[in-house]
Amino acid sequence: MYVQIETEKNVENESILVDLRSDTLSKPTKAMRMAMLNAELGDDVYGEDPTVIRLEEKAAKLLGKEAALFVTSGTMGNLIAIMNHCDVRGSEAYCGEESHTMLHEQGGAAQIAGVTLCPLANNRDGTFDLKKLELKIKGDRQHEPISKLVIVENTFNGKIVPQTWIQDLAKITRKHSLKLHMDGARLWNASVGSDVPVAEIVSEFDSVTFCLSKGLGSPAGSLLCGSKSFIEKARRGRKVLGGGMRQVGVLAGSGLVSLEEMVPLLKEDHRRAAKLAKAINDLGSKAFSVDLNEVQTNMIFVNISSEKVTSADFVQRLKSVESDDPDDKIIVRGLALTPTSARFVTYYEINDELVDAAIRKFSYVVKQLE
Ligand SMILES: Cc1ncc(COP(=O)(O)O)c(C=O)c1O
Structure with missing residues (x-):
């Protein structure tokens, strides 16, 4: 089916804008907007929105789970999962110390669910040491919290968590009767x-x-998927968090288009991320480089090893225009995540033309800052 690529907002003050801060910036396609307009609706708190039901059934089927629940956001889905699996006071859940749940969900596990998060040092590929996990799992001592859940993030900073590690992890969680959430x-x-x-x-x-x-x-x-009984319980959790929505088929209609039309396009996002990463390395800079092994999906991390320039300087320079040079006039936005690492993310609106423009600006800035 036809996917409308909208680029009208990519021109700012006669400059080309390439906004690579996050794939969350992607806007709904024409097909999504049409699906929103035409969605069959009902009150979803009564379980009567046919479009939501279609989306939930489709998600569950695709993931090989019994059921699914449409929730407002990834944060809500993760929190409900924690609430569900850690349903005894004093529960503990394990996750990577750099995971979104640990760092960017406001400590909702503790704040709202009353659950202790136990962080484990993340390896670069998103895994953590399974021996260290096993050492952290609690026995039946009254002094300690009750081990309940392990959370894995996939992708992790754009990297695909190895399936063999997941299988090893699952052996441990089964042995200790812990639940596993992704x-x-x-x-x-x-x-x-x-x-x-x-x-x-x-x-x-x-x-x-x-x-x-x-x-x-x-x-x-977002969709939270699991067994029938897990999802029934999740529906209550969603309600108490204020996530019970009514004629939300308007959003579910868009979600169906996402699953049907956007998934195949992710390959292009990955190809473009790889192209951008390679072009940065081809500049041959000592100060700015990308580990190409880590560009596995749509995220690029530029490593900055310079005594003069931080990632914040780099990101600032990429988005500023300081001369009339047409390459400098291109505005590239990214995120400075640590002093030595800047993140750039592709998504469907970042077409080849915009990637080529970004490469021109990277080249201009890298040469200037080196
Ligand atoms: C890995 C990961 N998990 C969860 C979330 C939370 O999603 P939301 O912003 O929909 O709450 C994000 C958001 O960027 C994320 O990157």
């Missing part, structure tokens, strides 16, 4: 990037959240 905000990138069906990626997991509003282009919404 924060699969970008699960579809992991599937397209590894050529492994989503159902296989998540087969060991008791629950999974995935997002429609990142590379899949929808304006909002």
Whole structure:
């Protein structure tokens, strides 16, 4: 089907704008807007919105789970999963110390669910040391919290978590009767990037959240997937968090288009990210480089090893225009994540023309800052 690529907002003050801060910037396509307009609606708190039901059934089927629940966001999906799996006071959940749940969900596990998060040092590929995990799992001592859940993020900073590690992890969680949840905000990138069906990626997991509003282009919404009883309980959790929405088929309609039309396009996002990363390395700079092994989906991290320039300086220079040179006039936006690392993310609106423009600006700035 036809996907409208909208580039009208990419021109700012006669400069070309290439906004690579996040794939969450992607806007709904024409097909999504039409689906919103035409969606069959009902009150979803009564379970009567036919479009939401279609989306939930489709998500569950694709992931090989019994059921799914449409939730407002990835954060809500992860929190409900934590609330569900850690339903005894004094519960503990394990996750990577650099994971979104640990760092960017406001400590909702503690704040709202009353659950302790126990962080484990992340390896670069998103895994953590399974021996260290096992050492952290608590026995039945009254002094300690009750071990309940392990959370895995996939993709992790754009990297696909190795399936063999997931299998080893699952052996441990089974042995200790722990539940497994995947924060699969970008699960579809992991599937397209590894050529492994989503159902296989998540087969060991008791629950999974995935997002429609990142590379899949929808304006909002995530799906929490799991067993029938898990999802029934999740529906109560969603309500208490204020996530019970009414004629929300307007969003679910867009979500269906995301799953049907946007997933195949992720391959192009990955190709373009790889092209951009290679072009940066081809500049031969000592100060600015990308580890190409880590460009597995739609994210690029530029490593900055310079005594003079921080990633904040680099990002600032990329988005500023200081001369009349047509290459300098291109505005590139990215995120300075640490003093030595800047992130750039592709999504469907970042077409080849915009990638080429970004490469021109990177080349201009790298030569200037070196
Ligand atoms: C890995 C990961 N998990 C969860 C989330 C939360 O998603 P939301 O912004 O929909 O709450 C994000 C958001 O960027 C994310 O990157």
